[in-house]
Amino acid sequence: MNTQEKQQKYEQLVRDMHADVYRYAYWLIKDKAIAEDVVQETFLRAWKSLDSLKDDKAAKAWLITILRRENARRFERKQFDLVDMDDVSLADDGPMHETQIEHGELHKLMENLSEEYREPLMLQVIFGYNGEEIAQELSLNKNTVMTRLFRARNQLKEALEKGEK
Amino acid sequence: MSLNTDNDKIRQSIMADPATSDAEITAAINADENLKEFQIAMLELDKAIKETSEVAVPEGLMDKLLHIPQSDAAETPTAEEQPETKQNKVVALSSKRNHIVQLALAASIAFAVGLSFTLFNQNPDIRSGADLALAHMYHERAYTQRVSREVSLEEVNTKLATFGGEMLNAIGQVTYANFCFFESQKSLHLVMHTESGDITLFVTPKDLKNEIDSQFQDDAYEGRSWKMQEADITIIGEKGKLDPELETRIRQSMQFSA
Numbered sequence: 001m002n003t004q005e006k007q008q009k010y011e012q013l014v015r016d017m018h019a020d021v022y023r024y025a026y027w028l029i030k031d032k033a034i035a036e037d038v039v040q041e042t043f044l045r046a047w048k049s050l051d052s053l054k055d056d057k058a059a060k061a062w063l064i065t066i067l068r069r070e071n072a073r074r075f076e077r078k079q080f081d082l083v084d085m086d087d088v089s090l091a092d093d094g095p096m097h098e099t100q101i102e103h104g105e106l107h108k109l110m111e112n113l114s115e116e117y118r119e120p121l122m123l124q125v126i127f128g129y130n131g132e133e134i135a136q137e138l139s140l141n142k143n144t145v146m147t148r149l150f151r152a153r154n155q156l157k158e159a160l161e162k163g164e165k
Numbered sequence: 166m167s168l169n170t171d172n173d174k175i176r177q178s179i180m181a182d183p184a185t186s187d188a189e190i191t192a193a194i195n196a197d198e199n200l201k202e203f204q205i206a207m208l209e210l211d212k213a214i215k216e217t218s219e220v221a222v223p224e225g226l227m228d229k230l231l232h233i234p235q236s237d238a239a240e241t242p243t244a245e246e247q248p249e250t251k252q253n254k255v256v257a258l259s260s261k262r263n264h265i266v267q268l269a270l271a272a273s274i275a276f277a278v279g280l281s282f283t284l285f286n287q288n289p290d291i292r293s294g295a296d297l298a299l300a301h302m303y304h305e306r307a308y309t310q311r312v313s314r315e316v317s318l319e320e321v322n323t324k325l326a327t328f329g330g331e332m333l334n335a336i337g338q339v340t341y342a343n344f345c346f347f348e349s350q351k352s353l354h355l356v357m358h359t360e361s362g363d364i365t366l367f368v369t370p371k372d373l374k375n376e377i378d379s380q381f382q383d384d385a386y387e388g389r390s391w392k393m394q395e396a397d398i399t400i401i402g403e404k405g406k407l408d409p410e411l412e413t414r415i416r417q418s419m420q421f422s423a
Contacts, residue, residue, distance in 0.1 A: 011231055018222070019222045022226060023220055023222070027218060033320075036223050041344075043230045107217050156210065
């Protein structure tokens with residue numbers, strides 16, 4: 001791959017994937033500014049090791065893996081100012097767009113899901129992963145993944161029903 | 166296994182994957198109106214989850230990401246670095262400046278056609294940390310001006326926190342604050358409007374291979390660099406306008422903790 005091909009491939013990757021990758025980062029981290037930083041680092045790593053991406057169809061999984069690793073690295077840095085993510089969630093994020101207003105309650109409920117439920121759910125919903133693909137990405141067995149997906153929706157469903165009463 | 170247990174298991178499967186194409190589950194759904202209704206309700210919930218998951222992508226994020234190959238290339242020194250004496254450095258820098266500006270200009274144009282990586286990565290003129298800082302400033306200048314806005318001290322401090330740093334009071338209005346990369350290491354690039362004109366400030370990690378000289382200059386710009394507890398600071402301003410007091414004020418305003 002020559003430089004121009006590499007550049008084109010990278011730009012295509014950014015255009016196709018940046019929105020989904022950012023959204024996934026957002027739901028993983030629950031903080032817009034940190035999610036944006038992690039996405040920038042993810043794409044820097046992607047640019048640097050683009051040669052190792054042989055199969056374009058695997059780009060999605062490849063980026064998700066880089067992103068999860070970059071996110072984990074945040075906690076390894078000794079200077080990192082650890083804050084309680086729940087304290088910096090969406091409290092003062094300005095006007096929400098229409099869908100978010102409509103689903104404001106659901107947004108909160110999704111944020112409050114524990115990470116082990118939220119992450120597989122987002123892989124399924126945002127990226128259209130099936131149970132096996134999620135299992136592979138998260139190094140879990142498929143039954144565990146399916147149980148977590150069931151529990152995630154069950155918690156959301158019950159909380160919404162409770163809210164309606 | 167009782168019928169109820171079967172039914173529960175199928176409901177669980179539907180909740181784990183409402184759009185399932187599993188033959189056994191699909192057959193069970195087709196044979197039972199209640200299950201069919203349940204699946205429809207779960208598909209509706211999923212639609213709402215999907216819509217909720219689609220949070221707004223920050224404005225300018227795609228531009229920043231598309232810009233990564235350019236800034237990464239500008240900040241990667243060549244492999245064949247050669248030691249240079251301090252004496253000939255200032256002279257060398259002046260004569261190099263035009264070349265670097267040309268390269269930066271060419272790179273901005275080449276951005277569209279994807280050639281700048283080659284230009285910068287093979288640039289034999291960038292040899293020292295000071296060269297790198299100046300080249301970085303030149304290369305990003307058009308971009309930082311284009312996306313210039315009022316950045317709050319709070320936002321600056323969120324980014325500085327990555328380096329364990331904090332800016333206690335504003336030295337001037339910050340108009341650009343974004344992470345960048347020096348030698349592929351995460352750094353921070355600030356532009357601020359001060360009494361000394363527009364100043365570029367870099368926060369770089371301590372272990373750069375090419376240390377930045379404490380004072381440097383070329384035809385048009387001058388810079389100062391100093392070490393702080395957890396990071397190094399470099400400022401660049403227009404030649405003759407960079408007030409020496411600025412360094413003192415920045416030193417007093419910035420705090421780093423391990």
